[in-house]
């Protein structure tokens with residue numbers, strides 16, 4: 062009997078066990094209990110217990126769903142009032158913003174602004190060419206004379222400059238911003254026999270007194286007492302001296318931290334067609350108005366920004382600051398009157414020495430001008446994903462897909478990239494190549 066009572070209070074599994082036991086065993090009164098009744102009573106109780114637990118489950122599930130949808134509604138509702146076109150489009154690899162914003166390396170997730178060219182032309186080289194180029198460049202880079210180029214170019218941009226110069230094969234190279242001469246050396250590796258003109262307030266030989274620097278034998282230096290800003294050089298005269306009649310055979314490289322709009326106008330004025338900007342800072346960062354900043358417009362994915370703290374963008378950007386030193390949050394991005402363009406609504410120039418507030422209208426007009434003279438706009442991708450390079454500075458969410466994607470250790474090791482110090486991968490700032498041509502004016 063005791064067994065029978067016990068079995069009726071058991072769970073269905075216990076019940077089955079009790080029922081299977083041979084009729085209480087051992088003899089006595091209890092042994093005479095009608096088995097079928099015991100079974101019936103036990104299964105009824107079990108069903109009741111099951112119903113109660115099912116109902117509990119249903120109530121919990123209902124409450125959970127209610128809470129979940131309420132939370133989702135609260136967290137998403139401000140987004141509806143935000144003019145944030147960057148987040149209207151679905152991220153490339155997942156369907157939900159929430160599932161991805163904590164990830165450390167999701168390339169281009171926050172959008173990669175770019176400028177549209179006149180005829181939609183792009184570069185001839187492919188990612189295969191870039192990969193092949195890496196294999197060639199790593200051993201060259203390992204022999205660089207300036208091993209410590211802090212405040213100058215790191216590996217990514219050195220590779221980009223070398224690769225593009227070798228591809229374009231210019232008859233003359235002009236560089237503005239030489240520092241210790243590392244970029245002059247990179248240009249020389251790409252084109253061993255062609256002349257270089259290097260412009261910099263301080264001659265690189267000045268740095269030789271303190272440590273390694275590079276001074277080129279086939280380079281005309283507009284430096285030290287001969288310094289003249291790119292914008293005030295008589296290029297017609299200089300080109301004539303160098304026997305250059307076709308300006309499309311000249312490559313101009315800017316690493317002088319000047320307003321890129323100013324430099325672009327000066328290069329156009331002189332008639333140059335191929336221009337590379339080393340530092341192409343993202344909106345809200347850097348010390349000069351950059352091409353990337355100019356291209357950051359409402360009609361471009363990742364362009365235009367929402368200055369409300371309740372926007373998805375603000376929430377995502379804030380979290381990304383934990384991962385990446387140079388990630389930009391809403392405070393970096395937005396100035397007075399929610400001005401998000403340039404740097405909090407300002408156009409910076411000359412290493413932040415000057416800063417001019419510009420209206421949104423002026424910012425749009427600058428973009429229209431740039432796009433009207435643009436034949437090609439191409440941003441160099443980072444060399445490899447951060448799980449390989451261990452870079453900690455730029456936010457991949459605002460960068461194009463790397464040449465070697467995260468996880469491809471085989472591709473990273475093959476060209477010898479594992480042999481380079483991690484620090485050399487910390488200088489990526491979206492180097493950009495432009496092909497430009499003058500606006501045709503109707504007389």
Ligand SMILES: C[S@@+](CC[C@H](N)C(=O)[O-])C[C@H]1O[C@@H](n2cnc3c(N)ncnc32)[C@H](O)[C@@H]1O
Pocket residue numbers: 210212213214237238239240241242243244245260261262263290291316317318319
């Ligand atoms: C970031 S460093 C250049 C680094 C160099 N390209 C490298 O990686 O090897 C910037 C350089 O621009 C120079 N500079 C400053 N104003 C300049 C100007 N108006 N024209 C040309 N260079 C300028 C600075 O003196 C400095 O040497």
